Every structure is written in structure tokens, then in C-alpha cells.
Amino acid sequence: MPCRFRLASVLALIASGASAHAQVERVWLTHQSNDPSRIVVNWETAKPLPSVVNYGLAAKYDRVATTEGLATRHHVEIAIPEKDVVWHYSVGSGEHATKDATFKGYPVEELRVAIVGDWGYAPGRDLSALKKDDVHLLITAGDNVPSLHEKGREGVKAFADLIDREPELFRGTPFMPILGNHDKEVKSRGPKPPPEAVYDVSATAYREFFALPGDEWKWHFDIPEFDVRFIATDIQHISDIGNTWQTCHAIDAQSEQFVWFRDLMGKTAQGFVFSLINEKQSSLAGATKGIWHEQFRKSSALITGFGYFAERAELDGGLPYFNTCLKGDGSPYKDAKAQFFKSEDNYLLLTFKKGAPSMTVQFKNLLGEVLDTRVIEKRKP
Structure with a gap:
């Protein structure tokens, strides 16, 4: 029993480490279009993963943007046409999705x-x-x-x-x-x-x-x-x-x-x-x-x-x-x-x-x- 417990613990640690290794390391925002109604969400992962951004005007995201293939450095442009609002977003998907983050839409006043x-x-x-x-x-x-x-x-x-x-x-x-x-x-x-x-x-x-x-x-x-x-x-x-x-x-x-x-x-x-x-x-x-x-x-x-x-x-x-x-x-x-x-x-x-x-x-x-x-x-x- 102790051996089986130790083996299970080791396997759990390995699985946990592998998951952590694949998690998002950093996120930053830029513009790649000369257009403030579009913004690029950038992030890095330790191993190649799909590039997915879920976003919207609340933490219950109703919009999604992706790019093809797998990457460790991700650049996904999203449309943000509404102004004077707070945008919510998360990068990655499934177990690799980040917690909710926010940024301001451009103002009107x-x-x-x-x-x-x-x-x-x-x-x-x-x-x-x-x-x-x-x-x-x-x-x-x-x-x-x-x-x-x-x-x-x-x-x-x-x-x-x-x-x-x-x-x-x-x-x-x-x-x-x-x-x-x-x-x-x-x-x-x-x-x-x-x-x-x-x-x-x-x-x-x-x-x-x-x-x-x-x-x-x-x-x-x-x-x-x-x-x-x-x-x-x-x-x-x-x-x-x-x-x-x-x-x-x-x-x-x-x-x-x-x-x-x-x-x-x-x-x-x-x-x-x-x-x-x-x-x-x-x-x-x-x-x-x-x-x-x-x-x-x-x-x-x-x-x-x-x-x-x-x-x-x-x-x-x-x-x-x-x-x-x-x-x-x-x-x-x-x-x-x-x-x-x-x-x-x-x-x-x-x-x-x-x-x-x-x-x-x-x-x-x-x-x-x-x-x-x-x-x-x-x-x-």
C-alpha cells in the first residue's frame, strides 16, 4: 500500500508539473493594425499550444478569436468596436486557460x-x-x-x-x-x-x-x-x-x-x-x-x-x-x-x-x- 501511494504521488507530481510547464507565462497587449478598434493579445507558453482568446464585455465570454496551428509565442488580434467599456478576456483553453483579465476600451470623452x-x-x-x-x-x-x-x-x-x-x-x-x-x-x-x-x-x-x-x-x-x-x-x-x-x-x-x-x-x-x-x-x-x-x-x-x-x-x-x-x-x-x-x-x-x-x-x-x-x-x- 505505501509503495502504491508513493507511486501515485509521483505520477500526480509529474502530471502536475507537465500541466504547469504548459501554462501561460506572460501576457501583453499591443496594436498591429492602425486601428484602435482592434487589439492584439500576446502571450507565451512553455510548449506549443493552440492560440485562443475568449473575450467579451463580461467574464462570461461571448466572443472567441483563434489563429491556426500551435505556438509558444501567440499573437491573436481581436475586434473591440465598443468604446468606453471594460473588456474581459482569457487566453488559452481548457486546463491551460488563464484567469479573467481586463482592459479598457478606448474612450469617447x-x-x-x-x-x-x-x-x-x-x-x-x-x-x-x-x-x-x-x-x-x-x-x-x-x-x-x-x-x-x-x-x-x-x-x-x-x-x-x-x-x-x-x-x-x-x-x-x-x-x-x-x-x-x-x-x-x-x-x-x-x-x-x-x-x-x-x-x-x-x-x-x-x-x-x-x-x-x-x-x-x-x-x-x-x-x-x-x-x-x-x-x-x-x-x-x-x-x-x-x-x-x-x-x-x-x-x-x-x-x-x-x-x-x-x-x-x-x-x-x-x-x-x-x-x-x-x-x-x-x-x-x-x-x-x-x-x-x-x-x-x-x-x-x-x-x-x-x-x-x-x-x-x-x-x-x-x-x-x-x-x-x-x-x-x-x-x-x-x-x-x-x-x-x-x-x-x-x-x-x-x-x-x-x-x-x-x-x-x-x-x-x-x-x-x-x-x-x-x-x-x-x-x-
């Missing part, structure tokens, strides 16, 4: 968007204040992870580690990162350019992990109800273009990226347009003889995560320029046109009101205190 920078070098930051802002969308200004070669966090594991730091935030808030150099760093940089490339310019791991619009390394996303467009570029460490330290796609006047941005700006009719980079604006202006800034000035604002501080500058032509960083204790590379500057951990909160002729951009510290406010008027047609 007030839209709140947070933008953070340099998350990769701000581990352990208390984001309670950002969470209290109850944002509808979370965007970054690059450098989401420290590298792609840290032991145990190689490649996509680096982005998985980011999700694991704030599981509830990513499970309940759409996340749209842009690229920084650290998001592509596949080898240690070293003191001088080595024979082999240090960065994966094509951002393979980032594109495999996140489901984003367009080419993913560059994208745009619109929220029509609030007349706003966000445009993400791949611009960082431009002084290294042409050697094995190069991190970003080409940025010259004939480059795919610049032509795309110029043409997109030429077709952009939104009242509010935010351009996102991960480089010092003055360096970019000097290196490209102002061709990018000619286009940026058609935007409502230019936002970067280049420096470890909070800064607002007012560039020629009335273009506001913001530098935001969750790690605010770095060297103060102050812009010549700076109107506000503070060495403090910070993020940006963008607030839009339905039909309003202006919106606000606020710098907030991680205590939730407002450090600076800039009102931005709608662009003229």
Missing part, C-alpha cells in the same frame, strides 16, 4: 496616453503614479531593455523580462514601444567598433516579440475620435552610421525611412501629430542638414528618450521638443532652446478632450507630481 523612456535602465522603479493615471495607451521613447545579450536575457528573453516586471500593467494596457539602440544590442559594445556588427539593425527580436503596425521598426497609429496620430521612427546613435556600431536604419534624404516619414507627413491630416525618436534633436538636425526637422515642424511635438532627464525645449518654428526618461539622474545634456529642465525620474502624460482645440502634455515625476505643463493647439489645416 477623455483620452490619456503615457510616454516613458529608457525603461531598460530603470529597473525597480515604482510606477504607482503612472498606474493611477489610468491611461488608455502606453508608448515608449526607446531603450526598453538594457541589451539583448545579458546572460539569461538573450534576444526575446530581454523583452519577456520587461513584461514580467509589470505583469498587471501590460496585461491591462495596450503597449506600443519604439526602438532605441539597446533594443538591438546583440553583443557588448566594447571600446571601438569590432569586425562584426554589434547591433541587429533590423531589430529581429523586437519584431518577433511585439506585434506592431507596418514594418514594426517604424509605425504610425491613429485614434480618430481624438484626431491624433503617433509616428514612431528608428533614429538613434546616428554618429555610428557606417561602422559596426550602427544601430538604426539609414536616415539620409534617399533612405527608405526618411521617404516614408516625409510622404506620411504629407498625407497626415490629424489635428495632433506626435513624432517619436530616440536621438538628440540637435545632433539629428546637424547630421541631416535639417531635412528631418523640416518634416518634424509639421508635427504638434517631437518626443525623444535620448537623455536621462526631463526637458522641454521650444525649437524654431514653434515646435515643442520633449525628452523623457524613467531614469532621470544622468548627465545633463541641456538643449540650447530648453525652457524646462529637471534631473528627476519622469514620464509624460498626454491628455486629450473630445472636440477640444488643444491638448496638454505634462511632465510628471514618479510621485505623481506635475513638473511642467505645455498646452498644444491643434494644427491648422
Whole structure:
């Protein structure tokens, strides 16, 4: 009898371990369509399983979305046409289904968007204040992870580690990162350019992990109800273009990226347009003889995560320029046109009101205190 009991116990443990091994490890939300009425539910499992999302406006789900085949990294796009509601969802099926989770549908009266920078070098930051802002969308200004070669966090594991730091935030808030150099760093940089490339310019791991619009390394996303467009570029460490330290796609006047941005700006009719980079604006202006800034000035604002501080500058032509960083204790590379500057951990909160002729951009510290406010008027047609 004791032997049979021990054998049964061992078999139960094996079965339990196998089941646990197959369970969902992390969940995050993104957009891969330029359409806020659709959202992508992403998750990872330890072994290949079907990709199933059950969802609805209550925990008794009345909708389901699937993709074909088995996967360990799942990306399932679902339709969320209703607004100002709370969506409930679960990923997986049967014994592998997760507990009920929720996220907000996009609003009709007030839209709140947070933008953070340099998350990769701000581990352990208390984001309670950002969470209290109850944002509808979370965007970054690059450098989401420290590298792609840290032991145990190689490649996509680096982005998985980011999700694991704030599981509830990513499970309940759409996340749209842009690229920084650290998001592509596949080898240690070293003191001088080595024979082999240090960065994966094509951002393979980032594109495999996140489901984003367009080419993913560059994208745009619109929220029509609030007349706003966000445009993400791949611009960082431009002084290294042409050697094995190069991190970003080409940025010259004939480059795919610049032509795309110029043409997109030429077709952009939104009242509010935010351009996102991960480089010092003055360096970019000097290196490209102002061709990018000619286009940026058609935007409502230019936002970067280049420096470890909070800064607002007012560039020629009335273009506001913001530098935001969750790690605010770095060297103060102050812009010549700076109107506000503070060495403090910070993020940006963008607030839009339905039909309003202006919106606000606020710098907030991680205590939730407002450090600076800039009102931005709608662009003229």
C-alpha cells in the first residue's frame, strides 16, 4: 500500500508539473493594425499550444478569436468596436486557460496616453503614479531593455523580462514601444567598433516579440475620435552610421525611412501629430542638414528618450521638443532652446478632450507630481 501511494504521488507530481510547464507565462497587449478598434493579445507558453482568446464585455465570454496551428509565442488580434467599456478576456483553453483579465476600451470623452523612456535602465522603479493615471495607451521613447545579450536575457528573453516586471500593467494596457539602440544590442559594445556588427539593425527580436503596425521598426497609429496620430521612427546613435556600431536604419534624404516619414507627413491630416525618436534633436538636425526637422515642424511635438532627464525645449518654428526618461539622474545634456529642465525620474502624460482645440502634455515625476505643463493647439489645416 505505501509503495502504491508513493507511486501515485509521483505520477500526480509529474502530471502536475507537465500541466504547469504548459501554462501561460506572460501576457501583453499591443496594436498591429492602425486601428484602435482592434487589439492584439500576446502571450507565451512553455510548449506549443493552440492560440485562443475568449473575450467579451463580461467574464462570461461571448466572443472567441483563434489563429491556426500551435505556438509558444501567440499573437491573436481581436475586434473591440465598443468604446468606453471594460473588456474581459482569457487566453488559452481548457486546463491551460488563464484567469479573467481586463482592459479598457478606448474612450469617447477623455483620452490619456503615457510616454516613458529608457525603461531598460530603470529597473525597480515604482510606477504607482503612472498606474493611477489610468491611461488608455502606453508608448515608449526607446531603450526598453538594457541589451539583448545579458546572460539569461538573450534576444526575446530581454523583452519577456520587461513584461514580467509589470505583469498587471501590460496585461491591462495596450503597449506600443519604439526602438532605441539597446533594443538591438546583440553583443557588448566594447571600446571601438569590432569586425562584426554589434547591433541587429533590423531589430529581429523586437519584431518577433511585439506585434506592431507596418514594418514594426517604424509605425504610425491613429485614434480618430481624438484626431491624433503617433509616428514612431528608428533614429538613434546616428554618429555610428557606417561602422559596426550602427544601430538604426539609414536616415539620409534617399533612405527608405526618411521617404516614408516625409510622404506620411504629407498625407497626415490629424489635428495632433506626435513624432517619436530616440536621438538628440540637435545632433539629428546637424547630421541631416535639417531635412528631418523640416518634416518634424509639421508635427504638434517631437518626443525623444535620448537623455536621462526631463526637458522641454521650444525649437524654431514653434515646435515643442520633449525628452523623457524613467531614469532621470544622468548627465545633463541641456538643449540650447530648453525652457524646462529637471534631473528627476519622469514620464509624460498626454491628455486629450473630445472636440477640444488643444491638448496638454505634462511632465510628471514618479510621485505623481506635475513638473511642467505645455498646452498644444491643434494644427491648422
